Amino acid sequence: MENMRKYGFLAAFFLVQMLWAQRMHVAGYVSDARSGEKLLGAQVCEANTGICVITNEYGYFHLNLPIRDSIRIGVSYLGYRDWEKKLPGHVKIDLDVRMTPGEKLGQVILEVKSNKARPERRTEMSHVSLRPATIETMPVILAEPDLIKAMQKMPGVQSGSELFGGMYVRGGSNDQNLYLMDDVPLYYINHLGGFLSVFNTYAIQRADLYKGDFPARYGGRLSSVLDVRMRDGNKEEHHGEFSIGLLSWKYSREGPLVKGKSSYFVSGRRFMYDLLTRFIGKITSGVAAGYTFYDFNVKLNHELDSQNKLFFSWYYGDDAFSIHSKDEDEKERFRSGWGNHMLSFRWNHHLSNGLFSNNTLYYTRYRFMTKLLYKNRNDKDEFRFYSGIRDIGLKSDWRWNSSLNGRFDFGAGAVWHHFIPGKSRFKSTIDNIDTTLITYHFSSGEMYTYAQWEKRFLERLSVRLGLRLSGHLVPEKSFLSLEPRLSLNYRLSEHFSLKASYSEMQQPVHLLISTGLDFPVSLWMPSTTKIPPGRSSIGLIGVAGSNPDNTWDYTVETYYKKTKGLIHYKQNTGYLTLSFDKWDNLVYHDGTGKAYGVEFLIRKKKGKITGWFAYSYSRSFWKFDSINQGKPFNYYYNRNHNIDLVFNYQLKPGVTLSAAWNFGSGLPVSLPLGKYYLPVGPVNMFNHEILAYEFSGKNNFYMKPYHRLDLSAVFVKKKKHGERIWTISIYNVYNRKNPFMYFESDLNPDTGKEDPGIYQMSLFPIIPSVSYTYKF
């Protein structure tokens, strides 16, 4: 009763404050002056009061200020000149801030008392933000910049094994990451088996990774959220660029549709080697085989008026492998393809009191398909296989900034998932057959609502409280989940703060993955009556700070994460043995996980030399009653120690040199020590025997450490009609033979001679590469 009275009083207090306090509302967008592109995460401050806010995911800000005769607004954003304006005081002021790229010009009005972009000032933890400029200068394999490869250089984010795509965040698996492209989930993010991700760097405006301390608007995965915002397109001028690299050829074009009001952005890329292999194969053997990938991004936006904006995003991408053979009598054709298709419509609306909303309707689909065709003079046989997942979602996110009462975020959404794990069709003209062999469909629904409140108290303490309620509906069962979120930041001194947070997340969809490799035949499945959604909770404690001129900043974070509801294929089962209607019988689903660690990140953000040093110590264990005799074992793709050193040096205008060094302690493996004959017949034990292996234990042996140095140089030169860029990269400069896999062999694979032992396979030696880009 006492508590109720207390909370009632507090609620009434805030309500009165919100309704009756006489305030000024200064709101608007911050954008690039040349292109009109919105700037996300820019700091907007009022100099007299020291009140600051950060622009949201759409470049929008709202300042709620006490009434004054005049105000001084200042805006700062890394890589842009500070913007300042003195304005007479009005109850409502709309601002359109256009910032010019370049270095700061001496006078900076608002290094004010606060700089919200500094890590010690932000309430949140475990948040990494990358922009294309950072991604593009990073040395990478085959001179092909990639968002996921760049994220893997952040503490707490690992790449698993070499060649694998995706991310392994704080001991979690790749399917525990929510990948969002313009607010829409993507279920498969690899091209070329993981060499590249589906996020074309041309099209990226900004990417935010949340490794813990999740804002309440995010949910649906256990380990992380990668929120990628795509470029809107230049509203003032037409521009474009193309690039020829060893992995792909890329092209993009952007410009105004109605100058200053609406714009378009289109980009596409393609892997070209298949043209070569098809041609050579056709000439030499009559069999044309090739592998390719391609993707397209389209974005349109239109400003209806100062309060309403519309956005349309489209993405289509595929990987495809095909073999064609043809002679006089017969023709054979095999094609396999997999990829995403995404569509979204968004409506941004803000009210005069600073209430901002983003409403999204979307469709996303991932599918894997195979088609086999045989044709001769008398017969035509055709086999098709299809599997995939489709979502249709609707969501509405709201934000209200009140400088007095803090920031409120709230919203709701609904998603309809449709799973098609397997559908086959066989047609034969000679047997007059046309039949669907297997068809299974599952549908499930997901609904959620959330609310979050963030407030600063007494200048030093800031608090963020959130709650997310989600429901997952499957046939015969519904799962309800309440996910609390809490973040605290206490500033011990001007540039040093202590932080803590706690988050819970739920994952209603499961990835059936038999090999650990994120192959396209991995299947997404819903929770079932037997297999409930996965659940995780993560607690964090850390410190953050920066030096006075904000050249350097650093964070140290420790975490402890628990997960339950993990699944694992039973041995000797997998995609090929999967009976789709009873898939939940083929997995162990009582898995629990435990991960803990500490992460350090020190960044130098300004000057000729920039870069960062990241170190993480991470342990991750899984436990299933039926695996490893019920004892916990090391998670497959977790390296206990990981160091990343990234270094960029601007040698002179137009020339940037970069180096990146990565060290990771060995991946855990199950190493056989001995072997022995064992009778194993199921009816009569002695009818059948095998050579069994004796292991030191499941995943308790570590392969040799992984380390490599990559270098790159970027040469930019102004040309008559634009700018040309040469990027030269060397991957694995000192040609380290990093372990990919251990195996036992009686013969030396190199010499073919008898030499029994354990052999290590390494994948990538030193690889130089180059790419050419022209911007116009």
Next chain:
Amino acid sequence: MKLPKKIFHLKFFVFLTVFLGLTSCVKKVDIKAIDEYDPKPVMAGFISNNEGSEVFLSRSMKVYSPVSQNNTMDSASVYIKDGQTVLSLLQWDDGRYVSSFNGQPGEVYTVEAEFENGETVKARVDMPEIPLLSAEQMRLVPFRTQEDVDELSDTVLIKVHFRLQDPPGQHNYYQIIATGPYGESVCPALSIDYHHLEPGPADRSGFYYQGTYFFSDKDIDGQEVYFNVYFDHRYVSSSSDYMYFQIRQLNEDLYRYYSSLVRSGQLSGVVLSGTSSFSGENIYSNVEGGLGTVGAYSQRKDSLEWVN
């Protein structure tokens, strides 16, 4: 003509990259733990209630030892002891020791082997009870799992109806075996997905291994359970109109042995360390001082005639 020159450079890089990228490297690694591995004695076998007893003795070796190496252990002394009497097994073949001794359900035995070098290994063996189960009928059933399944197949299944009384208050483990008149399996792995166990308790807590089905009473403890098992007609010998149907009750060690065997992925004989597809689990052992498992089973075996 700058462009052709640039294209030439690009081609060179393409060639170099493809060449180097495709040349993955393999090298031998020395692993101290393997070098220091100490081979262990291995004992595996069973005691049955009506098929005698058998034990196999061998010795493990370092993982990269030549597989041709003969590691069976001959001239050992192998005993079955029940506390009062000691029974000696005779060597029948390389490393293989046999006896016509049938265990008594409910009894506890110790199987012990003494090697020529003085090493000894032993295992405790609990004899399980004979399962309380009857096969009540057996007939051919035109069977479709779903309307759109098997349209191309002329699958006709044999349906056998069972009634099983599971003893309450203890863990019990079962194995279902169906064989043709010459011992051939009638439930090969490829047709397993089409066999349904109803009402389904075994579905939840069992596993298939080479056409036999293992399950525990985890979900049916103490209950009388009815269920149907379907066998694929095409795999039963066409020259005969009957088959053998066996239900075994296994002791826990034997169940865990087969269970770990299937889970470990070792039946495929592939060892890859570095990919999660490989379980890397040891096969269950109940042998003190060594590897392997000596288990026990009690079984009923019925000859059943099918009705066309």
